[in-house]
Amino acid sequence: MTTQEYCAALEQALSPMPPEERQETIRYYLEFLEDANESERAALGTPTELAQRILRENGLSAAAPFPENPPKRKKRTAIFVALACTFYLWLPLLLTWYILLLTALICIAVIPLSLVCAAGLLLFVGIAILFQDAALGLFSVGCGIFILGLCVLLALPLWKACQAVARFTAFSTKKLWQALFDTKTKGADRT
Known part of the structure; x- marks a missing residue:
């Protein structure tokens, strides 16, 4: 998974966060991933796991981090x-x-x-x-x-x-x- 794909998945997973904080978090991890080696990347885990940790740290509900929006229909x-x-x-x-x-x-x-x-x-x-x-x-x-x-x-x-x-x-x-x-x-x- 490329850095851009990882950050896109992370951004999707961080949807409960306010947009400004989410963009700041994505920028931070984009810079981190560009400079990180393989072991540091592996320590982050999947985008979903990282998003759950970030949401818990920010006091957002980690039990249901991704509320499903009803379809447009x-x-x-x-x-x-x-x-x-x-x-x-x-x-x-x-x-x-x-x-x-x-x-x-x-x-x-x-x-x-x-x-x-x-x-x-x-x-x-x-x-x-x-x-x-x-x-x-x-x-x-x-x-x-x-x-x-x-x-x-x-x-x-x-x-x-x-x-x-x-x-x-x-x-x-x-x-x-x-x-x-x-x-x-x-x-x-x-x-």
Whole structure:
């Protein structure tokens, strides 16, 4: 067994230790094994035996030094069972969340649409009555042009707001997915 293989097996066996201490211990034994002769290597024993001694010295449980983590399939099955049993709680909340985000997108998109419609109507009415009442016609055309200018000024901020809501929706969906199904998160590692 090479030094790297021995240290990899030792690191696996020292999994109950905190990560910082485990890395420090592995570094120590990696340096030791590189400089040690055959008799010193043999005195260490197997990686499992050495790990049990180290765990005992550090006050960790040597009787059960290697707690077996349930496989991912069992964790996912438990998650699916919990989700199925509580769907009447989380489904309405989730639907409400996405409906609110969709409503925000619709409200932001309706603002320029309504302004363009108002500007078009004012321009049409202004041109239609321009020859009957010049002052009122010019006022209507001016208001229509003003609203079109306002639409141009608001186009970029409203577009950015739509993008922000869409990014937030994607971000919250990704975080929700990770919280439910990612077994590599800190919470899943502790269980």
